[in-house]
Amino acid sequence: MQLIDGKAVAAQMRKEIAEEVLRIRQSGGKIPHLAAVLVGHDGGSETYVANKVRTCEEVGFQSSLIRYEEDVTEEELLACVDRLNRDADIDGFIVQLPLPDHISEQKIIEAIDYRKDVDGFHPINVGRMSIGLPCYVSATPAGILELLRRYEIETKGKHCVVLGRSNIVGKPMAMLMMQKNYPGNCTVTVCHSRSENLKEMCLSADIIVVALGVPEFLKADMVKEGAVVIDVGTTRMPSSVTRSGYKLAGDVKFDEVSPKCSYITPVPGGVGPMTILSLMRNTLHAGKKSIYE
Ligand code: GUN
Numbered sequence: 419m420q421l422i423d424g425k426a427v428a429a430q431m432r433k434e435i436a437e438e439v440l441r442i443r444q445s446g447g448k449i450p451h452l453a454a455v456l457v458g459h460d461g462g463s464e465t466y467v468a469n470k471v472r473t474c475e476e477v478g479f480q481s482s483l484i485r486y487e488e489d490v491t492e493e494e495l496l497a498c499v500d501r502l503n504r505d506a507d508i509d510g511f512i513v514q515l516p517l518p519d520h521i522s523e524q525k526i527i528e529a530i531d532y533r534k535d536v537d538g539f540h541p542i543n544v545g546r547m548s549i550g551l552p553c554y555v556s557a558t559p560a561g562i563l564e565l566l567r568r569y570e571i572e573t574k575g576k577h578c579v580v581l582g583r584s585n586i587v588g589k590p591m592a593m594l595m596m597q598k599n600y601p602g603n604c605t606v607t608v609c610h611s612r613s614e615n616l617k618e619m620c621l622s623a624d625i626i627v628v629a630l631g632v633p634e635f636l637k638a639d640m641v642k643e644g645a646v647v648i649d650v651g652t653t654r655m656p657s658s659v660t661r662s663g664y665k666l667a668g669d670v671k672f673d674e675v676s677p678k679c680s681y682i683t684p685v686p687g688g689v690g691p692m693t694i695l696s697l698m699r700n701t702l703h704a705g706k707k708s709i710y711e
Contacts, residue, residue, distance in 0.1 A: 419676055420569075422648075422683045424561075427568050428691035432477055435698050439478035442705070450705025451480040452536065452697075453502055453511035457495070457521070458488040462654060463514045470512070473694050479701060482508070492521045496529050503531040510536030510554075510704035512697070515586075533710040536700040539585070548593050552709050554700045559591040561692030562627065562648055566601040571625075571646055571681060578604035579619050581636070581669070582629035587650055591627050616640075633667035638674040647675060647682045650689050666690070 443449060452474050456467045467483065474481035484498060495513070502511045511534055517523050527535075532542035538554035546553035555563075566573060578595045582588035588608060595604040604625065609616045611630075620626055620640040628636050629650035641647065651669030659665075668685030676682050683689050703709050 419679050420681050421676075422565050422569055422681050422688055424565060424683060424688040424691045427565060428695045430568075431564070431692075431695040431699070432473070435477045435695070435702055438702060443478070448509070448705055449478065449480050450509050450701050451482070451507055452701045452704075453482040453484060453505075453508050455484045455486070455495070455498060455502075455511065455513040457486045457490055457514070457517055460516070463516075467514050469694055470697060473698055474701075477698055479698070479705075480507075488518055490518075490521075492525065495521060495526060499526060499529045503529075503534060508534065510534045510701045512537045534704060536697060536704050538590075538700065544585075544590070547590060550597055550599070554703070554709065555594070555696075556586055556590050557693045557696035557700070558587045558629075558650060558689060559594050560696035560699070561689055562591065562650075563594060563601050564692060564696065565648070565683065565689070566646075569681060571601070573601040573625065574603040576604050576624035577607065577622055578625040578627065579607045579609060579623035580627045580629070581609050581616070581620075582627075582631075582650070583608055583610045584629065587629040588627075591629065595625070595627075628669040630669050632669055634669070634671040636670040636675060638671065638678060641675050641678050643678050644680045645678065647679050648689060649683050649685050651685060652690060 454467050454470055471481045471483055502508050513526050515523055527539045530540055532540040535543055536554055538556040543553045547555055580588050580592045592606045592608045595602055596606045607619050609619050617640050621642055625646045627648045631653055633653045649668040649670040653667045654664040655667045657665040666686045
C-alpha cells in the first residue's frame with residue numbers, strides 16, 4: 419500500500435507557482451490577483467477562505483478578501499460580483515459556498531464572468547470541461563487528477579466508481595475520468611444515496627473516489643484487493659485533543675480499507691491540500707490570460 423501524500427505534492431506545486439510568479443515579477447508582468455467573497459461566519463468557510471488568502475501570499479499573488487454579514491441581500495451580492503467582473507485588476511474571484519438560504523447560489527455563480535471564474539463553477543466552464551475544451555476546472559477534481567498524474571497511476575481502461583454526484587466534486591470528477599486523455603479513459607460509474615447496488619459497484623472498481631461527506635462510509639468489504647482509493651471527505655468532528663476543537667473525518671474507514679489498497683489518500687493530508695493549490699493554478703492561468711483572453 420502506498421500513501422498518496424497530498425501535502426507533499428501541494429508543497430511542490432506551491433514552489434512551482436511561486437517560481438513562476440517570480441519570473442512574472444522579474445519580467446515586469448502582471449501579478450495575479452485573486453479576490454474571495456465570504457458571506458457570514460461559518461467556521462468551515464472562514465478556515466477555507468483564510469487558507470486561500472494565506473496561500474496567495476505564499477506564492478506571491480495579490481489577494482483581496484471581501485466580507486459580508488449573513489443578512490446581505492442577493493442584490494448587494496450581485497452588485498459585488500458585477501464590480502469584480504469589471505475590475506481590471508482582479509484576474510479571478512470566488513464566492514465561497516454555501517451561501518445563506520435567501521440567496522440563490524446558482525444566480526450568483528451565473529453572474530460571475532466565466533473568464534474570471536477560477537472555481538470553474540459557471541455553466542460555461544462546466545460545459546467546456548465536459549467536451550474537453552480549455553477551461554477552469556473545479557479545484558477538488560483538478561487536485562485529484564494532479565495526484566493521479568504525479569503518482570503515475572494507470573487509469574486507462576480501468577473501472578472508476580465515483581461515490582457522490584455534487585456539482586462541485588462528483589459530477590466533474592466523473593466527466594474528467596471518462597475523458598479521452600490521461601488521467602482518464604476510465605469506464606465510469608456514479609453512485610449516490612439512491613443507488614441500490616452500490617457495494618457491488620465498489621467491489622468491481624479499480625479506482626474509487628468517495629465524495630459523500632459521510633464519515634467512514636467506505637468499508638473494507640466494499641473494496642477489492644489492489645484498488646486505488648481517493649477520499650474527498652472532510653467532515654468536521656468535535657475533538658478534545660486538537661487546539662481547533664475539531665478534527666477532520668474522511669469518508670473511508672482508513673484503518674481497515676488501507677491494507678487492501680495499492681494507493682490511498684489520507685484525511686487530512688490527501689486531497690484537501692491539493693484543492694487550494696488547484697485554485698492557485700487556475701488563478702495563475704487567469705493572471706496570464708492563458709485560458710481566456
Ligand atoms: N465551498 C466548498 N468548496 C468550495 C470551493 O471549492 N469553492 C467555493 N467557492 N466554495 C466552496
